[in-house]
Amino acid sequence: MTLSTRIERIPPAEVRLAEDNAALLHAMGIVVVHLLAPPGAGKTSLMLRTVESIAGRLRPAIVQGSLSASTDPSPLDELDLPSVQVSTGGQPYLDANMLRQALDELPLADVDLVLVEEIGTLTSPAGRSIGAKLRVVIASLPQGEDCPLRYPEPFAHADAIVLNKLDLLPHLEFDRTRFRQAVRRLNANAPIFELSCRSGEGLEPWWTWLLEQAQGQPL
Amino acid sequence: MTLSTRIERIPPAEVRLAEDNAALLHAMGIVVVHLLAPPGAGKTSLMLRTVESIAGRLRPAIVQGSLSASTDPSPLDELDLPSVQVSTGGQPYLDANMLRQALDELPLADVDLVLVEEIGTLTSPAGRSIGAKLRVVIASLPQGEDCPLRYPEPFAHADAIVLNKLDLLPHLEFDRTRFRQAVRRLNANAPIFELSCRSGEGLEPWWTWLLEQAQGQPL
Numbered sequence: 001m002t003l004s005t006r007i008e009r010i011p012p013a014e015v016r017l018a019e020d021n022a023a024l025l026h027a028m029g030i031v032v033v034h035l036l037a038p039p040g041a042g043k044t045s046l047m048l049r050t051v052e053s054i055a056g057r058l059r060p061a062i063v064q065g066s067l068s069a070s071t072d073p074s075p076l077d078e079l080d081l082p083s084v085q086v087s088t089g090g091q092p093y094l095d096a097n098m099l100r101q102a103l104d105e106l107p108l109a110d111v112d113l114v115l116v117e118e119i120g121t122l123t124s125p126a127g128r129s130i131g132a133k134l135r136v137v138i139a140s141l142p143q144g145e146d147c148p149l150r151y152p153e154p155f156a157h158a159d160a161i162v163l164n165k166l167d168l169l170p171h172l173e174f175d176r177t178r179f180r181q182a183v184r185r186l187n188a189n190a191p192i193f194e195l196s197c198r199s200g201e202g203l204e205p206w207w208t209w210l211l212e213q214a215q216g217q218p219l
Numbered sequence: 220m221t222l223s224t225r226i227e228r229i230p231p232a233e234v235r236l237a238e239d240n241a242a243l244l245h246a247m248g249i250v251v252v253h254l255l256a257p258p259g260a261g262k263t264s265l266m267l268r269t270v271e272s273i274a275g276r277l278r279p280a281i282v283q284g285s286l287s288a289s290t291d292p293s294p295l296d297e298l299d300l301p302s303v304q305v306s307t308g309g310q311p312y313l314d315a316n317m318l319r320q321a322l323d324e325l326p327l328a329d330v331d332l333v334l335v336e337e338i339g340t341l342t343s344p345a346g347r348s349i350g351a352k353l354r355v356v357i358a359s360l361p362q363g364e365d366c367p368l369r370y371p372e373p374f375a376h377a378d379a380i381v382l383n384k385l386d387l388l389p390h391l392e393f394d395r396t397r398f399r400q401a402v403r404r405l406n407a408n409a410p411i412f413e414l415s416c417r418s419g420e421g422l423e424p425w426w427t428w429l430l431e432q433a434q435g436q437p438l
Binding site: 038039040066067068072090092119120121122123124125126140142143144146147149150151152153165168171172 | 257258259285286287291309311338339340341342343344345359361362363365366368369370371372384386387390391
């Protein structure tokens with residue numbers, strides 16, 4: 001037996017923090033959902049709709065990313081829920097260190113599910129993780145059916161894809177089959193939820209999937 | 220008289236290249252318009268509509284930014300125009316060095332106006348310049364009337380703002396006055412063009428403004 005150890009390779013701090021977040025959350029039975037979307041695809045609406053639906057079954061909390069501290073109030077601030085706003089100081093994405101800080105501010109013993117609202121962009125660094133169990137990409141009909149092929153990276157790494165604003169279908173030229181084919185070129189397995197946060201259409205399968213994912217963890 | 224010089228401060232290469240681009244373009248009487256927008260706001264449609272309108276009066280060229288070289292074909296590729304595609308290799312914005320390279324590929328002696336399509340995002344680095352004379356931000360109704368306040372930086376630095384997809388107004392809750400007020404909190408002077416690339420409504424003032432800007436240069 002030797003007490004001497006040689007360290008050959010040290011992971012970047014960002015990777016270590018993401019792993020630590022994932023381990024902490026797993027140990028506490030908390031599911032974090034990292035929501036990525038371009039501006040205006042409906043992150044906030046989806047969070048509102050999701051929280052109101054699951055409130056009786058899971059105890060949700062919210063982390064909202066914003067580019068600067070001087071952002072206008074969001075409807076999410078009105079919810080009676082544990083909530084943390086994280087200003088990235090201009091960095092166009094949340095990182096694992098920011099999530100860690102946010103988790104420190106939340107009453108984790110009373111939380112089952114944390115919805116993390118990313119800065120609105122589809123161009124943040126490739127393949128990164130903040131330690132969330134689930135990555136969900138939200139697109140919407142006005143972004144066009146070729147949105148996945150123009151911004152492939154987030155779609156390729158998603159655990160689920162939401163296509164929002166289905167209520168606008170009569171008013172746009174949007175081919176749902178082509179959207180699904182575009183997603184499948186990048187991601188063979190992630191479920192695709194076509195829905196409208198405005199009309200409520202299609203929300204049920206999304207809620208069901210989210211509950212199943214959350215209940216795979218010890219509650 | 221002394222021949223000895225002490226250099227106290229060297230500008231970053233990116234700043235130098237942006238200044239060089241601006242000087243080259245000014246000397247040649249070429250106006251570059253840098254178009255910034257989130258995914259799906261209608262950059263491509265606006266470029267198509269603009270090029271078809273100004274074709275008899277100015278000689279346009281196009282630079283298209285994309286995240287990777289394997290992007291799907293764009294309707295812009297079909298145009299009978301000098302055109303360069305620039306892959307940023309994952310970097311979520313074009314920089315002055317990339318514009319310089321693109322300019323080297325264009326027949327500049329036969330060009331009056333270069334439309335540069337940025338990567339689709341509103342979160343690229345603050346206050347940067349690639350050396351373009353005009354920065355134009357394109358938003359669209361589905362992004363919501365509070366889009367400028369959530370992504371203030373590009374709106375604050377814009378020379379003009381286009382609000383596209385006006386044809387969707389009957390189908391959305393969108394308050395045009397609140398959008399204009401949001402822009403004015405960030406930018407006192409930039410003209411705001413409300414239009415629809417689909418219906419053609421409101422395009423005329425945009426074309427007129429662009430021609431005026433271009434003709435301020437020696438043609």
